[in-house]
Amino acid sequence: xxPPTLRxxxxxxxxxxxxxxxxxxxxxxxxxxxxxPAALIAAAAYTLPLALRxxxxxxxxxxxxxxxxxxxxxxxxxSQITIVFATALAVYxxxxxxxPRASDAAFAVWALVLAGAITADHRGAESxxxxxxxxxxxVGVPWxxxxxxxxRALRLAELTDQAQVLRQERDQRARDAVxxxxxxxxxxxxDVVTHAISVVAVQTQAVRLRLDPDQEREAADLRAVExxxxxxxxxxxxxxxxxxxxxxxxxxAPQPGLDQLPRLVARAEAAGxxxxxxxxxxxxxxxxxxxxTAYRVLQEGVTNAMRHAPGxxxxxxxxxxxxxxxxxxxxxxxxxxxxxxxxEGGVGLTGMRERVALYGGRLEAGRSPDGxxxxxxxxxxxxxxx
Numbered sequence: 001x002x003p004p005t006l007r008x009x010x011x012x013x014x015x016x017x018x019x020x021x022x023x024x025x026x027x028x029x030x031x032x033x034x035x036x037p038a039a040l041i042a043a044a045a046y047t048l049p050l051a052l053r054x055x056x057x058x059x060x061x062x063x064x065x066x067x068x069x070x071x072x073x074x075x076x077x078x079s080q081i082t083i084v085f086a087t088a089l090a091v092y093x094x095x096x097x098x099x100p101r102a103s104d105a106a107f108a109v110w111a112l113v114l115a116g117a118i119t120a121d122h123r124g125a126e127s128x129x130x131x132x133x134x135x136x137x138x139v140g141v142p143w144x145x146x147x148x149x150x151x152r153a154l155r156l157a158e159l160t161d162q163a164q165v166l167r168q169e170r171d172q173r174a175r176d177a178v179x180x181x182x183x184x185x186x187x188x189x190x191d192v193v194t195h196a197i198s199v200v201a202v203q204t205q206a207v208r209l210r211l212d213p214d215q216e217r218e219a220a221d222l223r224a225v226e227x228x229x230x231x232x233x234x235x236x237x238x239x240x241x242x243x244x245x246x247x248x249x250x251x252x253a254p255q256p257g258l259d260q261l262p263r264l265v266a267r268a269e270a271a272g273x274x275x276x277x278x279x280x281x282x283x284x285x286x287x288x289x290x291x292x293t294a295y296r297v298l299q300e301g302v303t304n305a306m307r308h309a310p311g312x313x314x315x316x317x318x319x320x321x322x323x324x325x326x327x328x329x330x331x332x333x334x335x336x337x338x339x340x341x342x343x344e345g346g347v348g349l350t351g352m353r354e355r356v357a358l359y360g361g362r363l364e365a366g367r368s369p370d371g372x373x374x375x376x377x378x379x380x381x382x383x384x385x386x
Contacts (some may be wrong), residue, residue, distance in 0.1 A: 004054040013051040013150075020047040023082040033075025042071055046086045052295055053093040058106055064090040065110055069117050069216050073199040088142040095146025103150075107143045112134050174350065181351040185358065186221055189289055194236050196288070201229035257291035258283075258318065261298060265316070274313045275302070281320030290379055293355045294318075297363075300348050301328030307333070312372065322360075324379040332372030352377070 004012075023043030028037055034042065046067040047062045064086055066178045070082065075312050085152065124338045208222035214341070265275045298316060305314045309332040319325040349365055356363045361379040368374040 001041060006351075008054055009051075012053055012271070014219050016051040017047050017158065019086055019089075020044060023047050023080065023086075026080050026082055030080070037075075042067055043080075046071075046083055052091055052095075052220070054097055056092075057093040057097045058102065061090045061094050061110070062107060063109065063358055067111060069113060072117050078354065084138065087139060091139045092142035092146040094329055095143040095148075096150050097146075100147075103147060105141070110139055110143075142153055177350045178354060181354045184351070185355060188292055194233055197229050197232050197236070201233070206228065220236070230357075255292050256287070256295045256299075257286070257288070258294050258298075260295055261316075264295075264299055264302060268306060268314060271304075272311055273306055275316065276313070276320075277316045279318050279320075283320055284381060286324070287382060290324070290327075290381075293359055293361075294324060294377075294379060296355055297326050297352050297375070297377050298328060300352050301326075303333075304348050304375070305330035305373065306327075309372065322381070325382050326377040326379070327375065329368055329369060329374045330372045347377075 020043060023046070024040055027034075027039030027043050046064045051065045053060045068087060071080065091107065092109060094103055098106065115128075115132045118131050118135060136240065149189060181347075204222050204225045208219050210228070211219050211222075265277055268275045283341065302314060302316070305312060305328065310331050312330040312332050314330045317325070317327040319327075349363075352365075353363050356377055359379055361377060364374075364376045365367065366374060
């Protein structure tokens with residue numbers, strides 16, 4: 001349990017003073033069965049310690065119980081209402097702030113002492129039974145209430161801790177997913193960049209071989225470009241070796257682009273999905289990285305629709321107007337359990353967001369008005385403003 005705060009201590013002190021005020025009033029104008037000084041001392045004994053009821057519940061309960069027994073012995077005919085409230089608050093505090101075993105033992109002692117005191121005062125167990133039962137109930141109800149609230153608070157704290165652990169695990173999974181997707185993206189871009197640099201090296205060599213013998217200076221410059229390109233390819237291969245896991249297979253096929261969209265659609269239709277494709281605007285040549293990113297976005301969008309809404313109709317739109325706009329939507333089912341945001345959707349949307357951000361684009365994903373799911377991506381085209 002958390003330690004009491006200053007605010008709680010202040011509230012307890014104020015409550016103790018209020019009860020002491022009422023008890024003092026009873027001592028002065030009521031019929032406590034004692035002379036006024038003794039009644040005031042007793043009032044202070046069973047009220048003022050309640051200021052520490054959260055910090056020292058067992059000690060406070062012991063003082064209140066001892067005072068209660070003493071008053072019952074010294075002034076059996078006295079009438080004090082405040083001590084009933086003080087007793088209820090003391091036993092409630094024991095149930096609320098004391099661990100279960102100690103709390104159970106304290107309540108048992110309190111009940112036995114009260115029963116013994118009442119029985120001794122009546123000089124007979126049978127005649128004292130109704131009062132014993134009433135006294136045990138008067139202390140049992142607040143104690144049980146405190147015990148129940150303690151259990152509830154402990155359970156709530158446990159659930160809060162579990163939720164915190166789950167949040168941390170979710171955040172860690174998200175970070176791992178981002179890191180894994182960045183590694184995957186780096187591997188794919190490695191192929192794109194290596195191909196571009198190899199083209200530079202081959203074309204430079206071809207130009208150099210066509211030079212006249214008297215163009216030695218130009219040939220030397222081109223040889224330097226060839227050497228730099230080949231060194232860059234060697235470094236990229238080393239980099240790929242660092243990024244690739246030991247068991248990863250070396251990809252032999254070229255990285256896909258939007259030219260592979262018909263094949264993606266055919267696979268989806270073979271799996272039972274009805275796919276409609278619309279191309280708006282005049283297709284333009286895309287940089288290899290953008291082309292790869294566009295294909296991966298459409299691939300993930302179609303895969304997401306097939307996984308979470310099997311059999312639903314899928315619509316794909318590719319728009320070349322101004323920027324490259326990609327849209328994947330499905331009819332879905334409103335009751336289907338699907339991700340609605342990148343933070344909830346796991347690796348797929350996280351990967352798409354990473355890829356799109358790399359090329360200065362933007363991604364929107366969420367439920368569509370018809371109950372399905374919609375992924376909308378915009379990527380700047382070469383020469384278009386970002």
